[in-house]
Amino acid sequence: MSDTTTTPSQGDELAELDRRHLLHPWTPSGVSEQLVVVAGQGCEITDSYGRTYLDGRSGQFNATLGYGNKRVLDAIQEQAGKLMTYALLGASNEPAVRLGARLAELLGEPLTRTLFCNSGSEATEAALRIVRMYHALRGNPERTTIISLADCYHGTTTGATAMMANPLAWTGCGPRPEGFVQIPSPFPPRDPAAAQDGEVPGAEALEEAIQEQGADTVAAFFVEPVLGVGGIRPLPSGYLARIREICDRHGVLLVVDEVTTGLGRTGAWFAHQREGITPDVVTMAKGLTSGYAPLAAVTVTEEIGRTFSGDPMLGGLRHGHTTSGHGIGTAVGLTVLKVIEEDGLIEHAATVGDRMCRALADRVGSLDGVREVRGQGLLAAVEFTSFELGMQVQNACRAAGVVLRCEGPVLAVSPPLVVTAEQVDRIVEAIREAVLAHAPSAS
Numbered sequence: 001m002s003d004t005t006t007t008p009s010q011g012d013e014l015a016e017l018d019r020r021h022l023l024h025p026w027t028p029s030g031v032s033e034q035l036v037v038v039a040g041q042g043c044e045i046t047d048s049y050g051r052t053y054l055d056g057r058s059g060q061f062n063a064t065l066g067y068g069n070k071r072v073l074d075a076i077q078e079q080a081g082k083l084m085t086y087a088l089l090g091a092s093n094e095p096a097v098r099l100g101a102r103l104a105e106l107l108g109e110p111l112t113r114t115l116f117c118n119s120g121s122e123a124t125e126a127a128l129r130i131v132r133m134y135h136a137l138r139g140n141p142e143r144t145t146i147i148s149l150a151d152c153y154h155g156t157t158t159g160a161t162a163m164m165a166n167p168l169a170w171t172g173c174g175p176r177p178e179g180f181v182q183i184p185s186p187f188p189p190r191d192p193a194a195a196q197d198g199e200v201p202g203a204e205a206l207e208e209a210i211q212e213q214g215a216d217t218v219a220a221f222f223v224e225p226v227l228g229v230g231g232i233r234p235l236p237s238g239y240l241a242r243i244r245e246i247c248d249r250h251g252v253l254l255v256v257d258e259v260t261t262g263l264g265r266t267g268a269w270f271a272h273q274r275e276g277i278t279p280d281v282v283t284m285a286k287g288l289t290s291g292y293a294p295l296a297a298v299t300v301t302e303e304i305g306r307t308f309s310g311d312p313m314l315g316g317l318r319h320g321h322t323t324s325g326h327g328i329g330t331a332v333g334l335t336v337l338k339v340i341e342e343d344g345l346i347e348h349a350a351t352v353g354d355r356m357c358r359a360l361a362d363r364v365g366s367l368d369g370v371r372e373v374r375g376q377g378l379l380a381a382v383e384f385t386s387f388e389l390g391m392q393v394q395n396a397c398r399a400a401g402v403v404l405r406c407e408g409p410v411l412a413v414s415p416p417l418v419v420t421a422e423q424v425d426r427i428v429e430a431i432r433e434a435v436l437a438h439a440p441s442a443s
């Protein structure tokens with residue numbers, strides 16, 4: 001940790017104002033002192049007390065290029081000076097057009113048409129309405145049911161939370177909308193006792209759910225290639241291919257949520273490409289702008305996109321926002337994708353991510369208190385035997401100058417794509433030291 005010019009009193013003032021005036025998303029109040037970040041450079045962030053940390057979580061998985069990237073800052077300034085935005089309702093703007101075209105190149109045919117939104121949740125909500133409207137326009141208005149994995153997370157809007165089985169999503173904020181069905185996630189049960197004789201549910205759970213609902217009532221299956229909030233669990237290899245085949249057989253659309261995994265995080269442009277499948281709809285957000293602007297996207301196949309021209313009420317898509325395709329956001333997106341390509345960050349993420357996952361397995365995986373280590377590229381998790389240990393490790397890492405976030409018993413490890421091998425090693429060693437200091441057998 002190194003000192004900067006901020007003073008302790010500024011730190012105290014910000015901490016107090018934060019406590020009094022902010023509601024933090026998905027964060028228990030008062031569990032631990034909030035980290036108020038005031039500056040960032042490369043993979044490092046500085047808090048309101050002037051302490052500098054290595055950011056092992058990329059903000060919330062989004063700061064893929066790290067902080068203070070000059071090419072992105074220049075792009076923001078240039079676009080803001082030229083035209084901050086022009087709404088896409090009945091008009092268009094240059095960076096939005098160019099980013100739509102670039103995403104079509106990266107995703108490959110038939111994924112050619114993009115709707116821009118402002119957050120991952122909005123992208124989910126848009127995808128949900130798109131798949132239902134698509135079926136209705138094709139003469140199948142009864143195809144409305146959405147199937148998802150029980151441990152999924154697709155965002156915080158009404159439709160997105162309706163896809164989740166997790167009681168956190170709905171307790172005290174019902175009624176839940178109808179038309180949502182969850183199937184078991186393809187992982188062994190968390191409870192070790194149940195895991196011994198429990199079979200791991202496979203793709204046949206989707207087949208069964210479709211049969212049970214009646215294929216002609218099902219609109220789409222939504223899935224994350226790596227379950228994020230559900231524990232950073234990569235889907236078993238081959239699962240998506242089986243799902244694709246089942247969806248095709250029943251006329252069900254496959255929506256792949258790449259909000260966290262997309263744009264390099266797993267060491268590929270998109271995680272589904274590692275499995276050689278083509279979704280009907282892809283959603284993305286976080287890495288699309290590396291956190292330099294709020295932007296998300298829903299890309300659909302040419303056929304789905306074209307279907308909306310036949311809408312008898314509008315002759316187009318009845319969905320979107322004033323800021324869909326915002327000029328500064330899309331200019332940032334174009335630049336971020338350019339930097340990723342020019343700097344070879346996909347290959348770098350694959351290589352350094354592999355090193356990180358192996359080091360976590362070797363140095364942390366067999367320690368007392370660690371249930372499992374898993375990951376893909378620069379998206380990894382250390383699962384502890386208890387929530388308390390996870391929090392202790394999170395706090396000890398922070399005291400050692402490495403910021404990480406624990407959700408439940410799962411510590412996410414997801415540094416920016418520009419992280420160096422040395423920084424990765426530092427993160428792993430900080431976790432190891434923290435586990436050794438706090439695991440039950442250490443006390």
Ligand code: PLP
Nearest residue numbers: 119120121153154155228259260
């Ligand atoms: N989908 C996935 C897989 C996510 O991980 C998230 C957020 O973490 C979302 C959707 C929602 O994105 P946002 O927080 O931008 O609304």
